[in-house]
Amino acid sequence: MASRTIENYLKQLWLLEHAVRKPTSGAGRSTGNFVTMGQLSESMGVTPGTTTTMVKAMADAGLARYTPRAGVRLTRAGEKLALHVLRRHRLVELFLVEILAIDWAHAHEEAEELEHVISDTVLLAIDRLLGHPSADPHGDPIPSEAGMPEIQNASNLAEMKGGTEAVIVRIMDQSREFLTFARQNGLVPRAAITIAHINPGAGAMLVHPRGHSPVSVSLAVAAKFMISTKSTEESKTAHRPVAKRRAHRKPSPDA
Amino acid sequence: MASRTIENYLKQLWLLEHAVRKPTSGAGRSTGNFVTMGQLSESMGVTPGTTTTMVKAMADAGLARYTPRAGVRLTRAGEKLALHVLRRHRLVELFLVEILAIDWAHAHEEAEELEHVISDTVLLAIDRLLGHPSADPHGDPIPSEAGMPEIQNASNLAEMKGGTEAVIVRIMDQSREFLTFARQNGLVPRAAITIAHINPGAGAMLVHPRGHSPVSVSLAVAAKFMISTKSTEESKTAHRPVAKRRAHRKPSPDA
DNA sequence: GTGTTGAGTTTGATTGATCAAATGAAATCG
DNA sequence: CGATTTCATTTGATCAATCAAACTCAACAC
Numbered sequence: 001m002a003s004r005t006i007e008n009y010l011k012q013l014w015l016l017e018h019a020v021r022k023p024t025s026g027a028g029r030s031t032g033n034f035v036t037m038g039q040l041s042e043s044m045g046v047t048p049g050t051t052t053t054m055v056k057a058m059a060d061a062g063l064a065r066y067t068p069r070a071g072v073r074l075t076r077a078g079e080k081l082a083l084h085v086l087r088r089h090r091l092v093e094l095f096l097v098e099i100l101a102i103d104w105a106h107a108h109e110e111a112e113e114l115e116h117v118i119s120d121t122v123l124l125a126i127d128r129l130l131g132h133p134s135a136d137p138h139g140d141p142i143p144s145e146a147g148m149p150e151i152q153n154a155s156n157l158a159e160m161k162g163g164t165e166a167v168i169v170r171i172m173d174q175s176r177e178f179l180t181f182a183r184q185n186g187l188v189p190r191a192a193i194t195i196a197h198i199n200p201g202a203g204a205m206l207v208h209p210r211g212h213s214p215v216s217v218s219l220a221v222a223a224k225f226m227i228s229t230k231s232t233e234e235s236k237t238a239h240r241p242v243a244k245r246r247a248h249r250k251p252s253p254d255a
Numbered sequence: 256m257a258s259r260t261i262e263n264y265l266k267q268l269w270l271l272e273h274a275v276r277k278p279t280s281g282a283g284r285s286t287g288n289f290v291t292m293g294q295l296s297e298s299m300g301v302t303p304g305t306t307t308t309m310v311k312a313m314a315d316a317g318l319a320r321y322t323p324r325a326g327v328r329l330t331r332a333g334e335k336l337a338l339h340v341l342r343r344h345r346l347v348e349l350f351l352v353e354i355l356a357i358d359w360a361h362a363h364e365e366a367e368e369l370e371h372v373i374s375d376t377v378l379l380a381i382d383r384l385l386g387h388p389s390a391d392p393h394g395d396p397i398p399s400e401a402g403m404p405e406i407q408n409a410s411n412l413a414e415m416k417g418g419t420e421a422v423i424v425r426i427m428d429q430s431r432e433f434l435t436f437a438r439q440n441g442l443v444p445r446a447a448i449t450i451a452h453i454n455p456g457a458g459a460m461l462v463h464p465r466g467h468s469p470v471s472v473s474l475a476v477a478a479k480f481m482i483s484t485k486s487t488e489e490s491k492t493a494h495r496p497v498a499k500r501r502a503h504r505k506p507s508p509d510a
Numbered sequence: 511g512t513g514t515t516g517a518g519t520t521t522g523a524t525t526g527a528t529c530a531a532a533t534g535a536a537a538t539c540g
Numbered sequence: 541c542g543a544t545t546t547c548a549t550t551t552g553a554t555c556a557a558t559c560a561a562a563c564t565c566a567a568c569a570c
Contacts, residue, residue, distance in 0.1 A: 003556075003557090005556080005558095036517085036518090037517080037518060037519090038516095038517065041518095046557090046559085047558080047559055047560075048517080048519080049518085049519070049520075049521090049558085049559075050557075050558055050559070052518070052519055052520085053519095053520095053557080053558085054558095057556090068518080068519075069517080069518060069519080069565070069566080096377065099354070099384075100377060100381065100384065101380060102376060102377065110376070110377055113372040113374075114369075114372055116372075117368040117369055117371075117372055119365055119368075121361065121365070122351065122355060122357065125356060126355065129354075129355065258526075258527090260526080260528095291548090292547080292548060292549090293546095296548095301527090301528070301529085302528080302529055302530075303547075303549080304528085304529075304530085304531095304548085304549070304550075304551090305528055305529070306548090307548065307549055307550085308527080308528085308549095308550095309528095312526090323549080324535070324536080324547080324548060324549080
């Protein structure tokens with residue numbers, strides 16, 4: 001149906017629509033926000049003219065609603081497709097890390113390619129093999145066929161006060177460098193951490209992941225970690241992060 | 256480097272160069288044969304003009320040697336790339352069948368897409384997970400980094416005489432229908448068979464796979480099975496068909 | 511209100527892969 | 541040998557995705 005380029009625009013559009021603008025803006029989060037042409041061309045890495053052309057094409061295909069000189073927003077059909085791409089991406093990413101033992105810092109880029117060529121059959125097989133997981137290695141929720149699961153009540157590490165004990169549930173930066181840094185310091189999803197100390201003057205905090213040495217991180221970096229504190233921890237039903245790593249099922253002899 | 260279209264041309268070209276023209280032509284098999292433009296456009300499913308254009312491009316890129324109105328043949332560089340594509344294809348195919356339990360009749364088509372987006376890193380991981388196998392689910396040899404393994408001394412089922420006992424080592428038709436037929440009748444790689452009877456008048460033979468009912472197959476169909484008989488069976492060193500299906504290795508905790 | 515600026519849109523060109531139709535070369539047949 | 545058939549090449553067009561550069565708004569400045 002949609003070309004892989006269109007799939008990429010759809011995915012990016014969904015992510016932009018649901019991006020948190022300012023930490024705690026609060027305004028209408030779960031309904032998709034309008035996205036400006038500038039944002040889209042910026043994050044797709046193409047010139048503005050290209051974006052205009054592509055967005056028009058998507059509008060013609062019924063995947064987006066486009067208001068010239070104002071912005072763009074996915075239609076229901078567009079969102080459905082976008083979520084399907086995102087589902088493929090995140091399942092593949094988890095698969096690469098869990099089954100093929102690919103470094104999670106590389107998995108994102110690998111999945112970027114694979115997400116466009118995975119058939120429904122293969123996707124289903126991967127989902128089954130992983131035990132129908134609900135989050136990828138970074139803690140990002142995996143959309144089901146039905147849609148994106150509701151945002152779990154997690155808070156931002158940058159907004160916590162000293163002494164807080166929490167568990168990392170999600171990491172909001174997929175870049176290779178950042179993930180490498182995060183893993184090396186024990187700042188991975190499901191890790192228990194304590195906020196040892198805050199130094200507002202320096203704009204930094206000292207975080208102590210259990211079993212690792214304390215790390216000093218800037219508030220900007222801290223803002224990339226979503227955590228679940230004692231108080232919010234009751235509602236962990238919807239978000240059991242990653243499938244137990246019992247990878248297997250003897251493949252049935254045929255079929 | 257090479258676009259996925261070029262990769263497909265390279266792969267196809269290699270297969271055509273090494274295809275057995277007539278059963279038992281005998282002439283220069285292991286060095287690649289010349290391929291006519293007609294054969295290539297036919298098997299790529301494109302018009303002749305397209306083939307001319309693409310072959311010229313490949314020649315310019317140093318991947319093929321092209322003699323107008325005569326034919327085309329891979330250069331060393333082209334062959335190397337072609338074998339790399341083939342390696343990806345066959346490893347992925349085996350992976351789909353062994354690990355993801357995808358029906359082998361569908362695996363070929365799935366692999367057709369995946370072969371172009373598998374990175375070296377992922378390929379290595381798959382190879383390791385499968386235990387460095389030397390043949391795919393159809394018994395087709397998997398090229399190593401070094402090149403295509405030598406052709407094992409297998410014979411063609413269509414040329415055997417009645418009473419012969421043998422083991423199927425390779426199936427030369429990847430079409431969904433054929434593979435479905437083959438599996439349903441127990442005619443799979445590593446299956447032991449006996450040639451019960453031959454009826455040259457009808458151009459057919461009765462084959463008896465161990466543990467299955469005897470099947471009557473036309474000689475044309477029989478020609479699609481490569482077998483190893485008692486006599487040729489000594490040299491099975493180079494061709495242990497498929498990895499044991501001990502699919503696993505507990506993935507290491509991180510990375 | 512005329513000018514400047516910044517964001518967005520148009521236009522024209524390019525690239526890779528393809529086709530359809532016209533043309534050309536080679537081989538075979540009578 | 542000349543005619544016909546087969547196979548291959550050229551040519552011109554198309555489609556998707558892109559860029560660079562020119563153009564157009566709308567808003568704000570003074």
